[in-house]
Amino acid sequence: MTNIVLPNETNSLRNLFGGELLAKMDRCASISAVRHSERRAVTASVNHVSFNHPIPEAGIVVLESKVSRVFSTSMEIYVDVWLDDPIAGTKIHTNEGIYTFVAVDEFNKPVPIPQMIPETDLEKERYAAAFRRKELSLILSGRMKPQDSVELKKLFVQTDL
Numbered sequence: 001m002t003n004i005v006l007p008n009e010t011n012s013l014r015n016l017f018g019g020e021l022l023a024k025m026d027r028c029a030s031i032s033a034v035r036h037s038e039r040r041a042v043t044a045s046v047n048h049v050s051f052n053h054p055i056p057e058a059g060i061v062v063l064e065s066k067v068s069r070v071f072s073t074s075m076e077i078y079v080d081v082w083l084d085d086p087i088a089g090t091k092i093h094t095n096e097g098i099y100t101f102v103a104v105d106e107f108n109k110p111v112p113i114p115q116m117i118p119e120t121d122l123e124k125e126r127y128a129a130a131f132r133r134k135e136l137s138l139i140l141s142g143r144m145k146p147q148d149s150v151e152l153k154k155l156f157v158q159t160d161l
C-alpha cells in the first residue's frame with residue numbers, strides 16, 4: 001500500500017501521527033489476512049510495533065504486509081513500512097509491526113486457515129520465532145498460564161526452588 005502523508009495526519013512536529021500509521025498498518029495487514037484465509041478476518045492482537053524513524057508531512061509511505069505463520073484459526077502478519085524518497089533516491093525502513101488476525105465465519109466463530117510455507121531466509125526466521133511470540137501474546141493477554149507455555153516457560157516460571 002502506498003500513501004502520501006497529508007497535513008491532517010501529522011502531529012505537532014509535522015510528522016505522521018503514530019495512531020494514523022497504526023491504522024494504515026492494521027488495514028494493510030487485514031488485506032493479507034483476508035487474501036490468505038479467503039475469509040473475513042479480525043485483529044486479535046497487536047504484538048509489537050516499532051517506530052524507528054519519523055515520517056514527515058508529504059512523505060511517501062510504503063507498507064508491505066505478509067502472513068508469517070499460520071497456526072490453526074489465527075495467523076501472524078508482519079507489516080514493514082518504508083519512507084520512500086524518489087527525489088533523493090532513498091528508501092528508509094521506518095517501522096515494523098507484528099499482528100495476529102483470526103479468520104471467522106458469518107457468526108464470528110474462528111475457522112481453520114490454510115497453511116503457508118516460508119521460502120526466503122527472512123520468511124523462515126519470522127516463521128520460526130512466531131510460536132514464541134504467540135505464546136507471549138497469549139500470556140500477556142491472560143489467555144495462557146506461563147506454566148502451560150512450551151517455549152517461554154523458563155522465562156516466566158522459576159523451576160530451581
Ligand SMILES: CC(C)(COP(=O)(O)OP(=O)(O)OC[C@H]1O[C@@H](n2cnc3c(N)ncnc32)[C@H](O)[C@@H]1OP(=O)(O)O)[C@@H](O)C(=O)NCCC(=O)NCCS
Nearest residue numbers: 042043044045071072073074075100102110134137138141
Ligand atoms: C479474536 C476473536 C475472534 C477470538 O475469538 P475466541 O472465541 O476467543 O477464539 P479462540 O479462543 O478460539 O481463539 C482463536 C485463535 O486466536 C488466537 N488468539 C486469541 N487471542 C489472541 C491473542 N491475544 N494473541 C494471540 N493469539 C490470540 C487463539 O490462540 C486461537 O488461535 P489458534 O486457533 O490459531 O490456535 C474474538 O476475541 C474477537 O472477535 N475479538 C474482537 C476482534 C475485533 O473486533 N477486532 C477489531 C479491532 S477492534
